[in-house]
Amino acid sequence: MTPILILGIPLDFILFAATLVGVAIFHRHTLLIALAGLVTVVGYKLAFAGFKTGVGLSGLALHMQHEWVTLANLFLLLMGFALLSAHFEKSGIPDEMPALLPDDWKGPVVLLGLVFVLSSFLDNIAAALIGGMVARHVFRGRVHIGYLAAIVAASNAGGSGSVVGDTTTTMMWIAGVSPLSVLEAYVAAVIALALFAVPASIQQQKFSPIVKNAPKGLQIEWVRVGIVAAILIAALAANVTANMKFPALLDHAPVLGLTVWAVILITAPLRRPDWELMPATFKGTIFLLALVTAASLMPVEELPAASWQTALGLGFVSAGFDNIPLTALALKQGGYDWGFLAYAVGFGGSMMWFGSSAGVAITNMFPEGKSVVMWLRHGWHVGVAYFIAFFAMLLLVGWHPDLPR
Template identity: 25%
Template sequence: MLKLLMTLLITSVSLFAAGGGGEHVENPDITMTWVGLSCLFIFAIGYYFIAAEDKYEIDKAKPALFIGTFMFILVAIYYVLNDLNMDLIHIQANHLILEIAGIFFFLFVAMTYIESLIHMGVFDVLKYKLVTKGYTYKQLFWATGIIAFFLSPIADNLTTALILATVLVTIEKKRLDFLVPGAINIVVSANAGGAWSPFGDITTLMAWTAGKGTFTDFLFLFPASIIGYLVTAFLLSKFVPNEVPSFDAEKEIKPEMAEGAKVVMVLGILTIACAVLSHQILHLPAMWGMMFGLAVLKVYSYGLKKRHGVEHFKIFDSIAKVEYNTLLFFFGILSAVGALYFIGWLALAAVVYDPSVLGPTWSNIGVGFLSAIVDNIPVMSAVLKANPAMGLDQWMLVTLTAGVGGSMISFGSAAGVGVMGKLHGIYTFSSHMKYAWTIVIGYFVSIGVWYLQYEVLGFYHIG
């Protein structure tokens, strides 16, 4: 039994290997078998509980991890019972493990740096400076949106959205005409900002590590991302009051950054640079540079301990606060999507990319709407697993639409779900949908900018 379970787990890994190297082996199509239909049903039920995590008060990592592992166990059992080639499971599982591990450790290091900066008071200082400047609601609306757009490419869209949502409720706790547009603004800007950075969102990170574009290729999405966001923000700003909020700065204790915080910020930037150099020049996985950056941070934390005492900065405290549920959700959902790929369901879905059906452009535009309903991580994983024949321009389009499209519905992205939790009862599905038309307009503006830049001008690659 242990041997069988190990075989199954290895099988699951194979699915995510669409962009990986190695020998290509054709998998038998088992879609219409009992295991193929069962796994499709299990995925649908599991995803229902993932989408309804607030209703059932269950962390989405639990159903994701269950269906991801269980589906592969069923597939492996089917292979054993029908005396199929178990090497198919073993080979592809190894590819998937490598892919997931690379992204897993990349996110682990990034989250550790963010938690370290939170511990050292960097974001408390940012929040204090914003709320004590005497800005109007409208000015604060624009300030939080712009900060979110440029912070999410460095941090990530979820962390960025949570930090700036905290700023919103610090400024105002009751005025919905500020809080709701402000929350939507933060979600849209965080998702748009993450779309043009290889590590600003999990979807872009997946596309980058799968080799669908170089680091600089993603930067060319900046015009489409920012112009689409600015259009949505401009429309939303019309609903925000132009009044100065009542806020007594004297009652707030002015926070100070801990000694060494600025050095940690610099190390974070250098760590990202190491990841880029590792992936683009040294041909090592991007996580290799990130892990080196973590090693440097640990060395620096040792120096801080010697100078300021043990309690000043504990690196393992920051590691302990990493959102492991997010990482486990990531593992589970990619394993589940991988199982669907291994069975053969994604090959059927990829038919829409055929020019005689929808073609890549309209299919990729549809990905954005699907991301809003389902979630951009499994959708992007499915596209990467199906691996339709597309040029760089189309891979950048699907990166843009998957990243930005999740903003159209409140629970369509991690940033949206996070802000719904932070502004519980204020930022809801219904309050979001009241302004959803502004996001849809910005979405199509982003696509229009992409079309002009990529298809008309051909400006999207260096060299």
């Protein structure tokens, strides 16, 4: 089969780019556009270009056999963590947060710091949703889009230096990269947090100030707190155990997602999950899976030569292109400083609302965030922080690449 080129560019990329442009412009119809884009790309691959794994339906089947674990994990985590966030909201803890946070713009800064820390040992989706739920309560339900972008950025930055904090860093760990090599990503991540947290918090404080005092007579529902803790602890334990003891299992089963749902179902008799959230969450989840699947079909066989310039560029690319295949290609190629790559592909997706699973999760909770124009306009500080922090890390740490593979 012969791929079609237009001005030297494979038609696959043009179709995928058109899908992203459609999502950016028609943000009220993102699911329909993403599904239409995926169907178009698959149809073109079937008729003309073929797949990396072969041609026709057999090639498609083999490709999906390779991708299904990643897609299943994303589906289970996004759906499951939406229920977790509802348990967390009903526990009463978000209503108590005004008593713990400063009363002025420093309160939103502290909340972003908490999201950052949570994401270092939890999945960044869970950290972002917990941060969004607290924000909904302490800002009277009115959260600025610039602050939504900052919550996503804090969750992605917090996971970038931890091998259990993000899918991409976990992939590096499985591939044999030392956790200490990934850890240096926190040099840039902490600088980035300091850069975007203040302007985002000032935006939020002007838009809807933080509640100064917690409502009186609140009671924490400790059963729901226990359910939230059980889900998060089980997810963390499953992630660490599978990576250390049974790494091959991660290629054959969505271990993390299944663990989260096992705890949700086991604890359901204690407190009923908020099943009513599932239809809206399902739509947002299918949107992300459509984009991730389309990205995995792109004919990216290799990346440019490994360098800090390439790593910097991959951060911008990951804002619109799934960072999982980018990371897989980088691991295959070698020659990167893994701390820089972890920061770039982990944090870079924060620059667009659909550039990371945490961004999609947050916009499921706050649909007004599903506008690329508004996200870029009000979340400008995220892109600026990414760029400045990358060069600060280059100056402070230096580029120390691994050997090519």
